[in-house]
Each structure stands twice: as structure tokens, then as C-alpha cells.
Amino acid sequence: MNPPSPDTGPLATRREFFRRGLRAGAAIAATGGLGAWLLNRHPPGDFSRVRASDPRRDFSVRTAGPRMAVATGRSRPAMLRGAMAAMGGIERFIERGDRVMLKVNAAFATPAVLGATTHPELLAELVRLCRGAGAASVVVTDNPINAPESCFELSGIAPAARAAGADLFVPGPGSFRPGTLPGGRLIRDWPVLFEPFAGVTKLIGVAPVKSHDRAGASMTMKNWYGLLGGRRNQFHQDIDGIIVELAMLVKPTLVVLDGTDTMMTNGPTGGSLADLKATNTLIVATDAVAADALGATLLGRSSRDLPYLGRAAGLGLGTTDFESLHPARVPAQSS
Amino acid sequence: MAAGALAVMACILAWVCIRQASFDPAVTVAAVAAPAAPAPAGLVEPWPAGLSPMSAAEAFTPGTLSDKIDGKADLYLSAGFVSMRSQRVRLAGAPGSWMEMLVYDMGLPANAYSVYSSQRRPSALDAGLGDYSYEAENELCLVHGRFYVELVCSDSSDAARGAAEALARSYIGSTAVAEHANIGAEQALFPTEGLVAGSIALEPSDVFGLDQLDNVFVARYRDGGGELTLFAARRDAPGKAAKEAAELRAFFVKDCGGKETPPPPYPPGAAIIEMDGGFEAVFSSGPYVAGVHQAPDRESAQRWLGAISHRIAGARP
Numbered sequence: 001m002n003p004p005s006p007d008t009g010p011l012a013t014r015r016e017f018f019r020r021g022l023r024a025g026a027a028i029a030a031t032g033g034l035g036a037w038l039l040n041r042h043p044p045g046d047f048s049r050v051r052a053s054d055p056r057r058d059f060s061v062r063t064a065g066p067r068m069a070v071a072t073g074r075s076r077p078a079m080l081r082g083a084m085a086a087m088g089g090i091e092r093f094i095e096r097g098d099r100v101m102l103k104v105n106a107a108f109a110t111p112a113v114l115g116a117t118t119h120p121e122l123l124a125e126l127v128r129l130c131r132g133a134g135a136a137s138v139v140v141t142d143n144p145i146n147a148p149e150s151c152f153e154l155s156g157i158a159p160a161a162r163a164a165g166a167d168l169f170v171p172g173p174g175s176f177r178p179g180t181l182p183g184g185r186l187i188r189d190w191p192v193l194f195e196p197f198a199g200v201t202k203l204i205g206v207a208p209v210k211s212h213d214r215a216g217a218s219m220t221m222k223n224w225y226g227l228l229g230g231r232r233n234q235f236h237q238d239i240d241g242i243i244v245e246l247a248m249l250v251k252p253t254l255v256v257l258d259g260t261d262t263m264m265t266n267g268p269t270g271g272s273l274a275d276l277k278a279t280n281t282l283i284v285a286t287d288a289v290a291a292d293a294l295g296a297t298l299l300g301r302s303s304r305d306l307p308y309l310g311r312a313a314g315l316g317l318g319t320t321d322f323e324s325l326h327p328a329r330v331p332a333q334s335s
Numbered sequence: 336m337a338a339g340a341l342a343v344m345a346c347i348l349a350w351v352c353i354r355q356a357s358f359d360p361a362v363t364v365a366a367v368a369a370p371a372a373p374a375p376a377g378l379v380e381p382w383p384a385g386l387s388p389m390s391a392a393e394a395f396t397p398g399t400l401s402d403k404i405d406g407k408a409d410l411y412l413s414a415g416f417v418s419m420r421s422q423r424v425r426l427a428g429a430p431g432s433w434m435e436m437l438v439y440d441m442g443l444p445a446n447a448y449s450v451y452s453s454q455r456r457p458s459a460l461d462a463g464l465g466d467y468s469y470e471a472e473n474e475l476c477l478v479h480g481r482f483y484v485e486l487v488c489s490d491s492s493d494a495a496r497g498a499a500e501a502l503a504r505s506y507i508g509s510t511a512v513a514e515h516a517n518i519g520a521e522q523a524l525f526p527t528e529g530l531v532a533g534s535i536a537l538e539p540s541d542v543f544g545l546d547q548l549d550n551v552f553v554a555r556y557r558d559g560g561g562e563l564t565l566f567a568a569r570r571d572a573p574g575k576a577a578k579e580a581a582e583l584r585a586f587f588v589k590d591c592g593g594k595e596t597p598p599p600p601y602p603p604g605a606a607i608i609e610m611d612g613g614f615e616a617v618f619s620s621g622p623y624v625a626g627v628h629q630a631p632d633r634e635s636a637q638r639w640l641g642a643i644s645h646r647i648a649g650a651r652p
Contacts (some may be wrong), residue, residue, distance in 0.1 A: 021339075022365050025343060027620075028347070029343060030341070030343060031347075032346075032347040035347075036350075051558050107405055108405075109405075109435075110435075110487070111489040111490070113489070113490065114473075114487075145392075145401075145402040145403075146393075146402040147393070148404045150390065150423075152431075154423075213406045213407050213409055213410055214405050214406040214409060215406060218406070226547070231401070233401035233405075233408070236401065236406060237411065239406070265456070266407075266454050266456075267404050267406075267407070269404050269405065269407050270405060271474050271485060272456055272471040272472055272473060272474035272487075273471075273472040273473050273474075273489045273491060274456040274457075274458050274459065274471040274472050274474075275456065302529075332641060
């Protein structure tokens with residue numbers, strides 16, 4: 001047996017080797033465990049990190065069945081009243097004590113006259129109708145990414161909501177919860193608007209008819225895009241897919257599609273009055289696919305031009321054959 | 336024991352890799368909250384008389400542009416977008432009147448012209464400002480060097496339009512640019528007869544749906560009761576122009592279901608393809624690739640093909 005080399009020190013015993021090895025292993029395991037424990041405990045921002053849940057919500061009134069009404073004219077409040085009457089009255093959809101959410105399009109801080117956002121006169125009348133039917137509360141919301149307060153104020157939506165007796169909900173980072181749409185490919189562990197839905201019993205989407213560079217058209221189905229948080233712009237890479245999944249996500253009580261003035265070009269922002277065409281139409285429906293299929297015709301297109309409509313219909317989320325709903329035609333309404 | 340420690344470390348490494356690969360929206364929510372870029376000073380200093388800031392200036396990068404303009408961002412991003420600044424201003428003496436100024440830095444004058452021309456409203460009137468400009472009711476748009484500027488007024492009153500013009504002049508006067516936009520050479524490629532005024536536009540990418548085809552000038556023409564489009568682009572070398580013409584021709588036939596028709600007598604090598612109830616024509620001449628888009632019939636396609644090829648022959652180096 002060779003003696004220990006003087007410049008390497010004494011050799012460790014087998015027992016000491018095991019002891020050191022165990023200590024090193026324990027240190028590695030502790031470090032890994034600590035990392036796992038700290039993961040997302042304090043994530044950046046105020047995002048409330050909870051386990052992803054099923055975010056699907058159904059606010060439809062089953063007894064009402066598929067219905068659609070189409071009013072013509074220039075006065076949005078009058079057209080809405082006429083269309084709602086033709087649908088059987090707002091009371092068919094909103095009951096005393098209901099807590100109603102109105103999902104508007106407040107995506108841009110632009111004046112109402114440019115048609116890029118839900119028109120405040122239409123919103124105010126809808127709030128009044130809901131209140132008149134006995135709704136206990138009406139909350140108006142959307143999730144504009146940039147300068148949300150300015151979007152609500154300058155579009156006229158906030159003043160109109162307040163004046164008509166609705167509450168305004170401006171989402172913050174804590175308003176979202178991760179949601180995973182069962183069967184969804186895109187909405188997986190993704191921040192979905194959660195907070196303002198607490199206690200809500202009815203949901204109505206209210207959107208203008210606009211051209212859209214990516215989607216072809218922005219109407220009631222694209223309007224649900226505002227339910228998404230996070231860096232949602234990446235969904236623009238599959239805009240048809242995300243619109244279909246949003247239609248799977250929520251089943252509204254009603255949708256109101258405003259084609260009084262249609263943004264024919266340069267959507268969804270527009271910017272010039274020259275982008276608008278007076279199409280004098282307002283659609284109210286229980287079926288968002290049917291409403292948008294009819295809305296597409298205001299843009300000079302058909303449902304075949306908007307792939308998300310066909311895909312949604314294929315999944316049983318509605319019908320592109322809006323005539324099959326036998327829409328009630330409401331003649332021109334004066335204010 | 337050493338093998339065990341290594342195995343633990345390998346497991347930790349694998350776990351870290353898996354976590355990193357799966358996207359965490361919580362982080363991106365925080366990213367939204369964080370300022371995308373330093374807030375710039377006012378867009379114009381000093382503001383013209385009668386205008387005062389209504390909001391702080393904001394700045395947007397390619398990563399945040401869609402926060403501001405949603406689905407329209409692609410139009411700018413595909414044309415070389417660098418950054419955008421915006422600010423709202425109030426009009427004195429006109430309660431409730433305001434405007435928003437949006438200044439897009441497109442990197443190059445040609446890119447600025449591209450986004451300007453592709454959004455020009457048919458009813459627009461030339462405004463005589465900057466390199467190119469137009470007024471469309473409540474909106475004033477212009478190109479100043481590499482900048483594309485939009486002034487969106489809350490109404491179309493004379494006061495608002497006058498204020499927009501004053502603001503545009505002030506911006507142009509206070510913003511030096513190294514190079515101005517000038518499409519004179521490309522304009523000369525297009526026949527003047529039948530041209531729809533203000534319709535010459537520069538398409539930055541995916542022209543006619545072909546993703547390899549970019550930076551093509553297009554112009555609309557009245558043809559009988561309808562309209563068609565002529566297009567032209569200059570490339571670095573004749574070989575590249577010929578290759579693109581061949582690719583476009585193949586795209587129309589193979590991907591769009593078009594059908595070749597007998598070649599026209601002029602220009603040499605041109606093709607006419609029947610497609611979607613209309614006719615497409617493609618040819619190359621020296622460094623130019625050009626043609627006719629959506630002609631109503633073959634005779635019309637051939638006639639306009641002759642017109643643009645004649646102009647290109649005169650422009651060839």
C-alpha cells in the first residue's frame with residue numbers, strides 16, 4: 001500500500017465520503033425545493049396567481065329560444081327600443097333583481113362619432129331598459145389595454161353609463177384569473193376577466209360594425225376579445241381561432257350589433273369620418289353568430305368571407321343562416 | 336453517491352427548462368403594466384397658438400403598438416415600423432373639441448409613404464403639407480421624411496381643421512429630416528389616363544397574397560364602368576425581377592386556381608391568367624416586375640398591359 005502523497009493531504013475515509021456526499025445532496029435538494037416553493041409566490045405585478053379554472057359562462061335564457069330583430073333608422077335609442085319590443089320585450093331576458101353586465105367596445109380613446117367604440121346613446125338606452133326591467137345593478141366594462149380611463153371617458157361611454165344609472169368597471173391587473181377553456185387550444189392558463197363577473201346573472205354584448213385588418217370584421221364575437229388580459233396581441237396570429245374560442249367561453253343573454261354607421265375601411269381604429277357609411281341598421285339577437293353573419297352584409301361581405309363565423313357555426317355555437325331565425329324586421333324608428 | 340447528486344441536478348435542470356418553456360401570463364401582465372418606453376416630451380414645442388396639451392405624450396414600440404391601435408398594428412409592423420408617439424391636445428375656444436396627434440417613425444421615407452398611401456381615403460383632398468398629405472373630413476395625414484403623421488380631430492369643424500393644419504405646419508417646421516419621401520420615379524411608371532387620383536400606393540408585403548412579393552407600387556384605374564389595378568416594382572437586377580414575375584405567375588396558377596390563357600403578343604414573355612372571374616397579367620422588363628390585377632376581361636388586361644409596359648420601356652435604364 002502506497003503512503004498518502006504529501007501534497008494531496010490525507011485521503012477521506014469511506015464514511016466521511018458518504019457524509020460529505022449526503023450533505024451535498026441535501027444542499028442541492030434544499031435549493032431545488034426552495035426554488036419550487038418560491039416559484040410565482042410573489043410574481044411581478046398584481047396578477048392573482050391561482051390554479052387555472054374553467055372560465056366558461058352561460059348567461060343565455062333558454063326559454064327565450066333563438067331570436068333576432070333588425071331595426072332600421074338613424075336614432076339608436078329608438079331602434080333599440082323597437083328591436084327589443086320585437087324580441088318580446090326586455091323583460092323576456094332581464095328579470096327583476098338581475099345583475100347585468102354590459103360588455104362594450106371601449107378599445108380606443110376616440111370620440112363616439114368615429115364609430116370605433118360602442119356608441120354612448122345606445123349604451124345609455126340599454127342601461128335604461130335593463131333598469132326599467134328591474135335589474136338590481138348594471139355594470140359596464142371592457143379591457144382596453146392602453147389608457148383605459150381615457151378610453152372610457154373620451155368615447156363618451158363612462159359619462160353615458162353614469163348618467164343612465166350604471167356602474168363602470170375599469171379592470172386592473174387583479175381583475176383577471178387564469179382560465180383554461182376545456183377543449184381550447186389558445187385559452188389555456190390565460191388571464192381571463194373575472195372580478196366584475198361576481199354575482200352577474202345576465203350578460204349583453206354591445207358592439208359596432210367595423211372592418212378589421214386582421215379579422216376581416218369586428219362585431220359582437222370579436223368584442224369578447226376584451227375579456228382577455230395579458231399580452232393578448234399574440235392571438236392576432238390566429239385571430240379566427242381566438243374569436244371562436246371566445247364564443248365557446250361565453251354564451252351571452254343577448255348581443256346588440258350597431259350598424260347605424262359602419263366602419264367600412266381602416267378598421268378597427270378608423271380615424272376619419274370618411275371611413276364610415278350610414279347603414280342605418282341595428283341588430284339584437286340571442287345568437288351572436290347569426291348577428292355577425294347579418295352584420296357582415298353591412299360591410300359588403302358574406303359569412304363565407306369571415307372564417308370564424310363558419311367555424312363557430314360548425315361547433316354549434318350559432319348559425320350563419322340568420323334568415324333561419326326569421327328575424328323580426330322593425331321599420332324605421334324616429335327618436 | 337456522486338451519481339445520485341448528478342441525477343438530482345439533472346432533474347432540477349430539466350424542471351427549470353420545462354418551466355421556462357411554458358409561458359406564464361402573470362409575467363406578461365406585469366409587462367403590460369411596465370412602461371414600454373420612456374415617456375417623451377411634448378410632440379411639438381411650443382404648441383401653436385390655441386392648442387394646449389390635454390394628455391402626456393406616450394411612446395410605443397413594435398412590441399406595444401397593438402396596445403394602442405389593436406389589429407391595425409400589423410399594417411405598420413409589416414412596413415418597417417420603428418416607434419410611435421402620440422399626444423392629445425385641446426382646442427382653445429372650442430369646448431369639447433380636441434385632437435390626437437400620432438407620429439409614426441417608419442425608419443425610411445418609403446415606409447412612411449407606404450402606410451400613408453395604403454390608408455388614403457378615396458374622398459381625401461390634397462392638403463399641400465410636407466412630402467405628401469391629405470385631408471379627409473376630420474383627419475389630416477401627412478408624410479414628412481421617415482415620419483407618417485395623423486392628426487385626428489374630434490369633429491370636422493373649420494376650427495378643428497384649421498388647428499390641425501397649424502399643428503402640422505409647426506411639426507414640419509420643427510422636425511428636421513435627413514431625406515424626404517419622393518415617389519416621382521415610380522409615379523412615372525404608371526399611365527396618367529384613367530388613373531384614379533391619389534390611388535398610387537406602396538404595398539409593403541404579401542402583395543396579392545404572395546408572401547415573397549413585397550414593396551410593390553399599385554395604382555387604381557377606371558376601366559369602363561369598373562376599376563382595375565396596375566402594379567410595378569423595381570428590383571436590384573433583371574434576374575430578380577424575372578424570378579418574381581415567374582413566382583407570381585406560378586402562384587396565380589398553382590395556389591389560386593388560375594388558368595393560363597394564350598400569351599399576349601406584347602410585351603415579350605408576358606402571361607395572362609384567368610382567375611376568379613377576372614384576368615391577371617404579369618411580365619418583367621429589365622429590373623421591373625409589373626402587370627395588371629383584376630381586369631374584367633382579357634381584352635382589357637391586354638390593353639392595360641400594353642400601356643404599362645410602354646411606360647416601363649421608357650423608364651428603363
